[in-house]
Structure formats: structure tokens, C-alpha cells
Amino acid sequence: MLPLLSKESRIRKRLKRLQLIASDIDGTLLRSNNVLSTPTREAIAKVKSVGVNVVLLSNRTPLFVHKLSRVIDTPFPSVGLNGAVIIDQRGRFLKSWFLPSSVAQTVAEIARKSDESSLVAFSADGVLYEHEPLRIPQYLGEVPEEIKRVDSLQPYYDSTCMYVVSAPYTLIQELSRKLSIRHHNEVAKITYTSHSFPGIYYLEIRSRSVTKETALRWILKRYGYSRREVAAMGDFDNDLEMCRYAGIGVAMANATDSLKQVCDIILRKTNEEDGAVDFLMDVYKAKSRAT
Known part of the structure; x- marks a missing residue:
């Protein structure tokens, strides 16, 4: 049986x-x-x-x-x-299915408003970031050799599948609103709190399709x-x-x-x-x- x-x-x-x-x-x-x-x-x-x-x-x-x-x-x-x-x-x-570069521009514009924010790009070239702090949700299970610090994320705007922004809640709210206004039909968003960094929230941005x-x-x-x-x-x-x-x-x-x-x-x-x-x-x- x-x-x-x-x-x-x-x-x-x-x-x-x-x-x-x-x-x-x-x-x-x-x-x-x-x-x-x-x-x-x-x-x-x-x-x-x-x-x-x-x-x-x-x-x-x-x-x-x-x-x-x-x-x-x-x-x-x-x-x-x-x-x-x-x-x-x-x-x-x-x-790979990449996000439009216009989404990256919106994400970077808001994320860079705060020194407390962290912007990570999951791209064909690895898990990329520009500066500290580096925060990556544990469940994504990245491998250390995937993580690379780069001078600028801009060259990778056309080859990124997902962005993860971590920041205080007010900035996450602002970014989420901007994405809804500018890219409603293009992106799916998930917001959740960090268990490792008090007062910090994550916003994941992916392709809706x-x-x-x-x-x-x-x-x-x-x-x-x-x-x-x-x-x-x-x-x-x-x-x-x-x-x-x-x-x-x-x-x-x-x-x-x-x-x-x-x-x-x-x-x-x-x-x-x-x-x-x-x-x-x-x-x-x-x-x-x-x-």
C-alpha cells in the first residue's frame, strides 16, 4: 500500500x-x-x-x-x-532571467540614501556588493566564493536576477512604494525582518514573471x-x-x-x-x- x-x-x-x-x-x-x-x-x-x-x-x-x-x-x-x-x-x-536595468536604478537611488543600508545584487557574476555593511539573508544559502565586492554595481545592472536591500523600516517602505509606482508589472517584492540585525528589514526584489x-x-x-x-x-x-x-x-x-x-x-x-x-x-x- x-x-x-x-x-x-x-x-x-x-x-x-x-x-x-x-x-x-x-x-x-x-x-x-x-x-x-x-x-x-x-x-x-x-x-x-x-x-x-x-x-x-x-x-x-x-x-x-x-x-x-x-x-x-x-x-x-x-x-x-x-x-x-x-x-x-x-x-x-x-x-538567466534578468531584471530590467531601470529597476536597478530605482533600487540604487533609494538604497544609497542611508549609510545603514545594504544593497546586494544576485547576478550572473556572483553575489555582488559595493560597500559594508554586507547583509545576506541566511536562508539564501550563499557560498563564500560567490560573494564579491565590486567598485560599482552599475556594470551589472543588465545581468542581475534579484536585489536584496536591508535597511531601517522607513527606507524599506520608501523603496517598496517607489517600486510599486514605477515597476508594478515588472517586480515581485517580499519584505521581512532580520533576526540577526535588530531594527533592520529586508526587501527582496525579483522578476514578477x-x-x-x-x-x-x-x-x-x-x-x-x-x-x-x-x-x-x-x-x-x-x-x-x-x-x-x-x-x-x-x-x-x-x-x-x-x-x-x-x-x-x-x-x-x-x-x-x-x-x-x-x-x-x-x-x-x-x-x-x-x-
């Missing part, structure tokens, strides 16, 4: 035709301590042995995702910054897969689009209610319990019976 909350006979048939599993990382494959457990590694190896590959899609920085993809030894590209960057097996950029689904569609076209041959697995609202798009959507037990509503399968275990293993092993069993 499948350890899944779904219509089992229908799902079994769909599992047999899978060729690719698109998986989120945090809250899905990784435990909260950033560990990819031995059972999860072994389950990934099992599905690969029956011809099902795994592609990683994450909100984390490109090099972090690339390094994890090498750990699981996938031949497929990996996806960072919530779909904005696709990296090949050698860590080279295959495809780019999600993990965007990157997944590009990969499927490149490798000749149909959406019916793909399962997407995640835990958070930034996984909604790709889970809705894939032939099978899989939500962890710890997933948000909104993600669970669009998925075909809801796992009974959380990421802390290696819940992804249940789905991976069911794919392995279904494919083994089909051969």
Missing part, C-alpha cells in the same frame, strides 16, 4: 511514466539542519537506477544548488534564485520531456506554479495549505522525517514493475 494520501490506482499509473522529478530543497529534501540524509540519498539513487532523474530547483543561490546537485550526481541542470538561474553540471549559466515553473518549462523543452513525464515536489508557496504545472504534484506533510490544495499527492511525513523518501521509493517500485 502506498504511504500517500491520494487515489492510489490512478497515481500508480502516472508514476510509471515518470522520467524526471523536479524537487525543491529546503523543507523538502533537506532537513532543517541543511542535511541531505542517507535514506534520501539512497532513495534518489534508487529512482535514478530505473531511469528517473532528479532536478533541483531552489530559492537558494546558484552555486549552493549546483554543489548539492553534484552530491546527488544528477546529470541535469540545477535551478537557483527561485527559477531565475539555470546552471549546468559544470556550474556554468545556461539560462519568473518562477520555478519558468525554469522547469525551459528544462523540459531542452531535454524533450512532456509535463506528464514529470513530478514536482515541494513544501512552500513558491513551489505552487511548478507543482500545478507538472504531471504529478507532490506536497510534503509540512507544506503550506495552499500548496497541498493544488497537489495530487500529500505525503504523510515531513522533511525532518525524510518524507520525500516515501515518494521516491514509490516511484522506484512503480518503475521497477513497469520494466
